[in-house]
Amino acid sequence: MAQANPLREVFEYRRRLDEHRTALAAESAGPMVDALIAAAPGWSDDDLEDDFCARFGAAMFQYEGGPLEDRVNPDDFVRAVLSVLDERVHEAEESGIGLAVVQRLLAVVAGVLPAPLSASAQDLFAEHLDDAAAERAIRGRAVIGSALWARDSYGSRWAVVAPFASADGSGRWYLWDVDACGYEVATVYSGFYQSAEGALAEWRQAVGPSAAGATLTPADDTETLDALLVGEVEGIRPGGEDQEQYAEFLRSRRLGRTVRQAAGLAQPSGRTFARLSADTAAEQFARRLRRLGHDNRPAGEASGEGPAGATDLAAEMADSWSPREYPGLYPACSPHKVAAVVLHLRDFYKDDFAAELVAILPEWIRFLAEHTGMTADLTKRCVDYASGEPQFPGLLDEHGRPSLMTRVTE
Structure with a gap:
C-alpha cells in the first residue's frame, strides 16, 4: 500500500x-x-x-x-x-x-x-x-477637491469625506466612517452623499453624542489620512461584514486609494495631531507606575511570587493598546476602546496577570488623557468601563465575540 x-x-x-x-x-x-x-x-x-x-x-x-x-x-x-x-x-x-x-x-x-x-x-x-x-x-473615478474630516470628542472615531466626479457633472461626496478602537483601523460604514454636509449629518447621528459638535476641516495631516483610509487587499477581510459593508467593499478601497494619492501629491505630510508611539508610552507609563509605588523590578525578571514590576506592566499595557502602527491614532481613548481592551486582556493573559493589568487600566486612561488633552468628564466615562462592567453596547456580536466591523454608538 x-x-x-x-x-x-x-x-x-x-x-x-x-x-x-x-x-x-x-x-x-x-x-x-x-x-x-x-x-x-x-x-x-x-x-x-x-x-x-x-x-x-x-x-x-x-x-x-x-x-x-x-x-x-x-x-x-x-x-x-x-x-x-x-x-x-x-x-x-x-x-x-x-x-x-x-x-x-x-x-x-x-x-x-x-x-x-x-x-x-x-x-x-x-x-x-x-x-x-x-x-x-x-x-477610476476622479477626485475633484480636497478631502475633509471630522472626529468625535474622544478622537477615536472619524468621518472622512471627499468629492468625486459624477455622471451629471455635479459631483458626489463619499463618506468613510472610520473606527480606530479595535486591533485594526476599520471603515465600519461608507457610501456616497450629495453633499459633505449631508454625509457629516449622517455620521453624527450614527456616532451619537460624542460627535454632536464635530465639524469638517481640511484633512491636512497626510500621515493620519493614510492610516485612516487603509485596506488594499480584496481577499483579506476582518469578518463580520454586513450587506451594506460588502456593498462598498470594493469601492471604498478604490476611492480611498485615490484620495490618499491625491493628498500626497497636493501637500506635504503634516503633523497636526498629537502622536505617541507604543514604545514611548511604555517608557513613560512605567515611570508613572514607579512614582505610584509599583515595584521597580527590571523587565522580565522572575520574582517567584508577588505582583509584576512596573516595567512589565507598562510594556504589556502599551502593547495591548491599539492601533500600535499609527502613533497619530494610538493615544486616543474612548469607552468603546477601553471595553474592547478589557476583553482582550482577560482573554490573552493568565488570570492573575490580566487582573493586574485591568487594575492599572484607569491609570493608563488618565495617562493617555493627559497626553491628548481629553476632558475630565470624557476621561471619567472611559474609566467607568475599565472594570469590564458595565458592558459596552454593541461590542459583542450574536456569538458573544468582539466584532471589529460593528458600527457602534460612541
Whole structure:
C-alpha cells in the first residue's frame, strides 16, 4: 500500500475547495451580470455603479453564515464577474447586439475595482474597450477637491469625506466612517452623499453624542489620512461584514486609494495631531507606575511570587493598546476602546496577570488623557468601563465575540 503524502492531500483538498468556490461564484455572477445588462440602457453610469455595488454586497453576504467550504471571498467573486463579462462581450461581438451596453458595464465595473484586481484585469479592459475608455476605467473615478474630516470628542472615531466626479457633472461626496478602537483601523460604514454636509449629518447621528459638535476641516495631516483610509487587499477581510459593508467593499478601497494619492501629491505630510508611539508610552507609563509605588523590578525578571514590576506592566499595557502602527491614532481613548481592551486582556493573559493589568487600566486612561488633552468628564466615562462592567453596547456580536466591523454608538 502506498504511503499517504500529507502535503499532497492538503494540496488536493485546496484544489477541490477552490474549484467548488469558483463554481459557486459563477452561479451568482452570471445572473447578476445579466440583470445589470438588462437595466443599463435606462441608467446613468452612477446608477449602474451603485447597482453593481449593491448586487455585489448581496451576493457576498449570502455566503456569510454558511459552511466554511461555501464562503467565496471577494476577489474570487470579482474574477467570476469579469469572466462572465468577458463571455458576454464575445457573445455581443458575434451577434452584433448590445455590444455597447456590455462594454459600458465592463468600464463601470473596472472603475470600481481596487488594487490589485484593477491591475490584473487590465488585459481584459484593453481587449474589449477602446484606448480612451480603457484608460478611464483603469484610472477610476476622479477626485475633484480636497478631502475633509471630522472626529468625535474622544478622537477615536472619524468621518472622512471627499468629492468625486459624477455622471451629471455635479459631483458626489463619499463618506468613510472610520473606527480606530479595535486591533485594526476599520471603515465600519461608507457610501456616497450629495453633499459633505449631508454625509457629516449622517455620521453624527450614527456616532451619537460624542460627535454632536464635530465639524469638517481640511484633512491636512497626510500621515493620519493614510492610516485612516487603509485596506488594499480584496481577499483579506476582518469578518463580520454586513450587506451594506460588502456593498462598498470594493469601492471604498478604490476611492480611498485615490484620495490618499491625491493628498500626497497636493501637500506635504503634516503633523497636526498629537502622536505617541507604543514604545514611548511604555517608557513613560512605567515611570508613572514607579512614582505610584509599583515595584521597580527590571523587565522580565522572575520574582517567584508577588505582583509584576512596573516595567512589565507598562510594556504589556502599551502593547495591548491599539492601533500600535499609527502613533497619530494610538493615544486616543474612548469607552468603546477601553471595553474592547478589557476583553482582550482577560482573554490573552493568565488570570492573575490580566487582573493586574485591568487594575492599572484607569491609570493608563488618565495617562493617555493627559497626553491628548481629553476632558475630565470624557476621561471619567472611559474609566467607568475599565472594570469590564458595565458592558459596552454593541461590542459583542450574536456569538458573544468582539466584532471589529460593528458600527457602534460612541
